[in-house]
Amino acid sequence: MKAIAIDFGSSNTVIAHWNVATNQPETVKFADLNRPAPLDSLVPSLVYVQDAAAGIIEIGQPVIDRGKDRPQPRFFNQIKRRLMANIMYAPRIDGVKISPEWVGQQFLRQLLRNLRSQQIFPSEIILTVPVDAYEKYLRWLEGCSNEVFSLDLPNVADPKVRILDEPTAAALGYGAIAPHDLVLVIDLGGGTLDLSLVRLPQHHDVTQWGEQLGASQDPQGEYRAVAIAKSGYSIGGEDIDQWLMEDCWANYFDASLAAREQNNSQDNSQNPILKLLMERIKIKLSDAETASAVFFDPVTQSAIEINYTRSQLEAILERKGFYRILKIAINELSSLAFNKGILKGDIKHILLVGGCSMIPSVQALIADQFKMAQIHSHKPFEAIAHGALMLSQGLQVQDYLCHAYAIRYWDRHAEQWKYQTIFRRGQVYPTRRPFELILRASQPNQTEITLTIGELSARPHSMAEISFDGDRLVMEFDRAVSETFQPLKTDDNGQVITQAIAKLDPLGQPDCDRLKVLFDISEKRELIITVVDLLTKSYLLKNYPVAKLI
Template sequence: MKAIAIDFGSSNTVIAKWNIATDQPETITLEGVNRPAPLRSLVPSLVYVQNAQEKTIEIGQRIIDQGKDFSHPRLFSQIKRRLITHGQYIPKLDGIKITPEWLGNRFLDQIFQNLRSRQIFPSEIILTAPVQAYEKYLRWLEECSTEVFTSPSPTSPTPRIRILDEPTAAALGYGAIAPSALVLVIDFGGGTLDLALVRLPQNENVHQWGDRLGANESIENKAQVIAKTGYTVGGEDIDLWLVQDYLENNQGSELANSPVLKQLMERIKMSLSEVETATEVFFDVNTQIAHEISYTRPQLEQVLEQKGFYRILQTAISELVNRAFNKGILKGDIKHILLVGGCALIPSVTAFVEKYFSMGKVYSHKPFEAIAHGALMISQGMDIQDYLFHSYAIRYWDRALQKWKYQPLFQRGQSYPTRRPIEMLLRASQPNQAEIELTIGELESRANGAAEVIFEGDRLVMQFDQQAKETFEPLKVSADGEGIPQAIAKLNPLGQPDEDRLKVLFQVSQNRELLITAIDLFTNQEILKNHPVAKLR
C-alpha cells in the first residue's frame, strides 16, 4: 500500500487510505477500535493505561465497550489538546511519568500495530497538525514517528513521514469545490477551532490532480494557504459547560459527582444537531432512581452565549478576514466556506457562519473525514505552497533598559524557502564577553478580547485578555521553563559592547528549517554556516 493518512483528533481519530480501484480516498475501520455505526469512521481518541512500565494500554472503542470510559486515573482523553496547551500537571503511574507525548506515542503505536495486523504496510504516512500548533507539537510528531512507525521487519521498509496542517487538508478533502477557488475552512473539533483561507489548485479536472506525479513544480498542482488562525476551544468545552449549567440549575443533584453526567451531555449536544429537544435517561442501579435530563436548542444556545462561545467564533473569523485583507482579499471574495469537525454540526454554528458570509456558500457534507481524505491528496502528486503561521524573533539584552527585548526575524505569512537571508549585526552585551547566544522563539500578538484555554492543575479554564498582549516563546526550553539558545557563537578575542562583532544571516529552507550563518567581523571567519537550528511553523 502506498500511503495512509492519520487525522489524530482531540476527541476522534480518522485513518484513511487511497483506494486504487475507485481512485478515491477510503476510511479504514479497525475492528474493536472504531466506533459503531453510524460513526464507524471514527476512532475515539482515548487511552487506558493498564501497565505503564510495560507500555500496555487499550485505545478507542474497546475502552467504551468495557465500561472504562469514566473518570479514572488510568483513563486519558484530550491527548492532542494537552500537547498544544501549556500545562504543568503530569501524573505518574507505575513509576512512569504519563506525559502527553508518552500518551500520543502509545496511541499511534497501537493504531500502527492494528494496521500491521491487517497486513497494511504503507510506504508513506501523512500526519495532520492543528494550525495553531506550537513548535512542541510539531517536534513531537517528528520525534514520535521514529519510535512509532519504524518497521520491525527488514522486509517492510520504514514509511516516509509527512506533516500537513489540518485546514489545508480539509480544503483538499472537499474535492467538489472548483479549481482555483478561494476556500475558507472552519475546523471546529473536540478540542480546537482552526481556520484557514486556501486557494485550491488550478487544474480544471479535480480528479486528475493526483496524476501529475513528480510534477511538484507545476503551479496547477499547488494549493496556496493565504491566511490562518486558531484557538484551543471545542466540543469538550461545550460538554463541560452543559454539565456546569445542569448542576447550577439542579442544586443537590445526585448526579453531581457522577462520571456519567458528562457522557450524557455529550449525547444531548449531538442529538440537538438533529432535533429541537433532546432527552437522556440514566438509571442509577445503586439508588434505583431514574434521572431524566432534557435540553432544547434555545437552552443550548443560551449556554453557548453565556460562556462566550460565539464571541470566540466571531474573534477568530475577524482575525482571519483581517489577515486576508492584508493580502488584498476582501470578505466578499470568500465564496466557499467548508465546515469540518463535530461542532460544525451545531445548527447555530452553521447559521452564524452563513450570516457572516451571506454572499458565500457553506458546505458541511464531510465534517469528520475531510481532513484525512484531503491529506491523502498530497500523496497523489499534489504539492502545498505554504506560509509560516507564527512570527519569529531573536531575543537580546537591552543594556539601557536592563531587560530582554525581541527583534522580529520572520513575520506571520512569510513564504518559504526565503529568497534572501535576513541580516543582523550583533554586539556583546557586557565587557570581555566570551560568547554570544542566539535564542529564537515564536513572537505572538493577540488583540484585546482574545480567548485562550489553559490548564490549571488538571482543569481546563478559559481566559479573555482585556488588553493587547505580546508573548515570546523560545523554541527550546529547559525543565524550569528558561529559554535554551539555538546556537552559541564563541568569541576569540573577547567581545566588547561598543563594537559590532557578529554578522548573522537567517533564512528558512524548503523544509521549514531555520538556518543560521554567523561571521566574526573581527577575524572575518565563519563561525557557523547554514547551521540548522529548528523547524518553524
C-alpha cells in the same frame, strides 16, 4: 493496501484507506477502538499508561468504557494540543519521563499495531498537522518515525511518511481546491474553536502537495499552504456537554437533591453516564428539533426521561456566550486578514470540520458572517483524513484543466455571438456533477442546434460572466478581464468546426426551451456531452465524447 491517511485530532482521530471497489476514500473502523454509533468513525484520542517501562498503554474507546478517563496521573487527553504547546512539565511514571512527545508516539504506535492486526500494511502513511505547527510536527515525526512506522517484516519495505497541513487536507476532502486559492477552515472540535485562513499551495501538481519525511525541504513553499490569519479559543463540544449536564441537573434532579445529600451520593452533574446521554442529545439536536434520553437514577431507583428541544439548546449556547465567542473569533480573523489586504468577500470557500460545526444555529451564524462564500459542511469528521488520502490515491485519476472552456451561442436580440463559460481553468476532473445548460433555437423552424466549444484566453475588458467554479455555478460581475474565444476545431480555411449537432424534430422555435445539455469531463480529460430533447423527452446524444481538453 497502498496508503492510509491519519487525522490525529485533539479529541478524535480518523484513519482512512482507499476502497478500490468504490474508488473512494473509506474510513477504517476498529471494533475495539472506535466510539459507539453514530460516531463510530472516530477513535478517541486518549491514552492510559498501564506500564510505561514496558510501553503498555490503552487507547481509544476502551479507556472510556473502563472508567479510566477520569483525571489521574496515568490518563492523558488533548495529546495534540500538548504537542503544539511548549509544555515543559513531564512527570515520571514507572521510571519513564512522560512527555507529550512520548504520549503522542505511543498513541500512533498503538494505532499502527491495530492496523497490522487487521492485515493492513500501508506502503505510504499521510499524517495531517496544524498549519501553525507544521515545523514542530515535522521535527517530532522525523524523530519517532523509525520506531512508530517501521514494520520490522522481512521483504516488506517500511512505509513512506508524508505530512500535509489540515486546511489543505480539508480542502481536498471537500473538493474546494484550486492551487493558490483562499480557504477558511473553521474547526469546532471537542475542546477548541480554531479558525485558519490559508492560501493553498501554489504548485499545480496537487499530488505533490505536502512533505515527505527525510526528503529535501520546500524553501519556496510551493507544496505547503501559507497561513494568512488564525484565531481560536478553548471552547468546544465538551463545554456544551457540560452546560447541558448542568442544565439537566438543575431541571431534572433538584427534587431529589436533599435525598442525594443525605445519602452522600454522587453529584449527577459529573456522572459519566449522564454526560454520555447529554452528548447524544446534543448530536441528535443537529438533525432533529427534539431529542430525548432515559437516565436511571440510582438514588430513587427510577428512570428519568430527559427531553430537550433545539431551541432550548440554542438558549443555553446564547446564555453561555458561545455565539458571542464565535463572532469574536471571526471578527479577529477578519481584522487580521484585512491587515493583509484580504476582505471577507475574497473568501469563497468555508470548510467546516468538527462535531459542533453540525449545529444548525452555528452554521447559520457562519453563513450570515460570510454571505459571499460557499460553505462546505457534509463531512465534518472525515474531510481531513479523506482529503489527505487523495494525495496518494484519488488524485491519481483526478487532475485540473490548464485552460478555461466555453460554448458559443447566437444572441438573436443583440444579433451577435456570445460565449458562456462552462469550465474554468483549474477545474477538477473527472467531474462529480455535470454542468447543465438549457438551449433554445435562435430562429423559427430551426432544423438543428450546433454546439461549438472553444478555449478562453484573458483580455482586458469588463463584463458579467457565468462560470463554473469547481462543481458550483457562480456569477461574477465587473471583472478586470474577460475572455476571447478560440474554437477547438477549425478547418484549413479557419472556419469553425462544430463539436456536436442535435437534429430537431419537430422543428425548433426561438421562444421554447428545447434542449438540456449536460457537460462532463472524463478521467481521460474528454469533454462528454449528453443532449436531451425537452419536447420529445428523448436523448439525442448520450455520453458523447466531443473533444480532448488540456
